[in-house]
Amino acid sequence: MxxxxxxxxxxxxxxxxxxxxxxxxxxxxxxxxxxxxxxxxxxxxxxxxxxxxxxxxxxxxxxxxxxxxxxxxxxxxxxxxxxxxxxxxxxxxxxxxxxxxxxxxxxxxxxxxxxxxxxxxxxxxxxxxxxxxxxxxxPGHWRAHATLSRLRHQTRAHNHIDTLLSLLADVGDEPVASMHAHVALSKEYEDLGDFAKAFDHLVTGKRAVKAAIGYSIDRDQAIVDALIDAFPEPQPPSAGHPSHEPIFVMGLPRTGTTLVERILSSHPEVHAAGELENFGVALERLSGANSPVMLSPDVIRRAGGISWETLGEVYIASTRPATGMKPRFVDKLPHNFLYAGFIARALPNARIICLRRHPLDSCLSNFREPFSETSPLHGYSFDLLDTGRYYVLFDRLMAHWKRVLPGRILEVDYETLVTTQEASTRQLLDHCDLPWNEACLHFERNQAPSTTASSVQVRAPMHRDAMRRWTKYEEQLRELRRLLTEAGIDCDR
Structure with a gap:
């Protein structure tokens, strides 16, 4: 041929x-x-x-x-x-x-x-x-089992536990199949109030993937160290791209980022652009690094020599044609907290919001989520203590950004957002320089698609069901709590 x-x-x-x-x-x-x-x-x-x-x-x-x-x-x-x-x-x-x-x-x-x-x-x-x-x-489509389990609250009269248990023998040695089967069982046992069984299945399913991918916290530690070294002092104003359009909503996954995106995109002036990898892609390309992942210590070191204005311009252009139809748009990639220093320099008029949640709930929610085994961002999530170690890195990096980017990042506490909806919504809109709009209080009416793990929950009005979930697993989280406390993280709030 x-x-x-x-x-x-x-x-x-x-x-x-x-x-x-x-x-x-x-x-x-x-x-x-x-x-x-x-x-x-x-x-x-x-x-x-x-x-x-x-x-x-x-x-x-x-x-x-x-x-x-x-x-x-x-x-x-x-x-x-x-x-x-x-x-x-x-x-x-x-x-x-x-x-x-x-x-x-x-x-x-x-x-x-x-x-x-x-x-x-x-x-x-x-x-x-x-x-x-x-x-x-x-019957062995394990992702479908996991998705079906998460569609609604399971009850003793209507659940899939017997079906899932009968199929477990067919999982074999395939780690991803094992994860989805056990995560499905974990979700259903949690709904029925059997938290010990729920946690055991979660550990079993996640363990298989951890062994397969060989994750080590050292890679993420090196990235955070390089970021802190790259931005050692408070950052002066930069001549980046002047656009006022972007609103970056970031934080650890499963900590309320989708909720904030839905609140903001209920405003008639705001478009929800989704979880865009565009900023990281633009940074990696302009840095000239030949890295197998978008963010690495090499990318971070090389990025110091790029034009901030060009980085901002390339990022904005990359979001078209989806953006530009409304005055503002939300980029809700949670792990953009890694890029906050670069975002602040490249887009000096962008608004940045970071979600915070109780440390134990943050770690538990990440551990409960069946993230893709191929994701370079979620390798920590297949082991509970690795998730805790990653939380420590996140907390350290956010403390650094607060020091070197004073006033640029609005930190929003998930629990406060849920319990004081209107006051918190007003704070969000003020930070984004958006006029008050009543529709933001009724985000559940927002008809835009939602592609995240929270796509079912965000169509319900504000609720407190996910608050303090960690208390149901207090015994199982004892070692995690010790790890976080020894690192100076307050778990008693």
């Missing part, structure tokens, strides 16, 4: 994409798609490569063309749905997944993806139907 022919280019591009050699993949797939612009698969996978390279605007343009070329191919539609999701075009993703499930009703992957898009849009009843259909086709 001639490698310069479209088919040869396509095959080479797909191989490069599988190996994450993105520049090579983009070159080959672009050539293939340009040579045969009516070929659906070439367009679909060129869009995939563009999304993987965080070129969202280009990816959306190509995906929209591809959607018109592939209306009857469920696999291509499914790929398009994934690309749209990565580009935060959730309504288009839902349409692609819905069509894929309609075209291939016996395909469990299509049914599962359709279910997740329904959850994002708030159609929980139909999502439950789709998940049950997925599991009827593939």
């Amino acid at each position: 001639d490698a310069d022919q479209p088919e040869g280019r396509y095959i080479a591009g797909m191989a490069a994409l599988a190996l994450r050699r993105l520049p090579e993949a983009l070159d080959h797939l672009h050539r293939a798609a340009s040579a045969m612009p009516r070929h659906a698969a070439y367009a679909v996978h060129f869009a995939r490569a563009l999304a993987a390279a965080h070129r969202s605007g280009d990816a959306l343009q190509v995906a929209n063309v591809a959607f018109g070329l592939a209306p009857d191919d469920p696999q291509l539609l499914h790929s398009l749905g994934t690309t749209y999701t990565q580009c935060h075009a959730h309504e288009r993703a839902a349409a692609a997944f819905r069509l894929a499930a309609t075209r291939a009703p016996d395909n469990p992957a299509c049914r599962y993806s359709h279910a997740t898009s329904l959850i994002f849009s708030g159609d929980i009843a139909q999502a439950e139907t789709e998940l049950e259909a997925c599991l009827a086709l593939a």
Whole structure:
């Protein structure tokens, strides 16, 4: 086969994409798609490569063309749905997944993806139907079991515990399958009030993934040390990009960042852009580092030589076309707390909000969450004490940012937000220089899709159900509490 022919280019591009050699993949797939612009698969996978390279605007343009070329191919539609999701075009993703499930009703992957898009849009009843259909086709679809368990509060009359226990023997040695099966059981036992069993299943499931990924806290320790070294003194005003548009909402995951995003994006002047990796991608590219992950000590050291204005400009441009239709937008990537120093320099008019939550609830909520085993950001979450050590790093870094970025970061206490809703909402809007709007008190009416682990909870009015969850696991968290206390973290508040 001639490698310069479209088919040869396509095959080479797909191989490069599988190996994450993105520049090579983009070159080959672009050539293939340009040579045969009516070929659906070439367009679909060129869009995939563009999304993987965080070129969202280009990816959306190509995906929209591809959607018109592939209306009857469920696999291509499914790929398009994934690309749209990565580009935060959730309504288009839902349409692609819905069509894929309609075209291939016996395909469990299509049914599962359709279910997740329904959850994002708030159609929980139909999502439950789709998940049950997925599991009827593939009883060992462990992610579907975990998702189904989290859709609602389980009761003694209606739960999936017996089904899950009967299937546990089929998990085998596959760590990710084990995690999702045991996390599902943990959630259901917690709902039934059996916290000892809930915790045991959580530990069992998470342990399997920790062993597989070989996580060590040393990597995250090195990143925090490098950040503190890079910003040793209070930062002077910088000539960064002048945009007032971005509002960064950050903090440890599962500490209220989605809640704040929903409150702010209920304001008519604010768009919810989702959890964008754009800032980290821009920093890594402009630093010239050749790092396997977006943030590393090498990236941090090299970033000192870049233009702050250029970094801000590249970031703002990368958020288009989704942003720009409203005066402000929320970037809600929790781990942007790692980038707070760079954000402050590159975007001196951006607003920054950091969520804080009771230390034990923060650690427990991260440990309870089945984060992806491939994520470079959540390796700590597969072990409870690693999660505690990561909390100590987070607390140390936030104390440093407060010192070197005085007045730039509004720290919002989750418990205070929940118990004093209006006063806290006014504080948020004041910090963002937004006029008061009553809709922000009724964030549960916000119809925008929510793609985070909190997508079910944020459609209910403000509640206190998640507060002090740690007290239900007080015995199991004894060692964690000792670790945090010895590091100077107050766990008695």
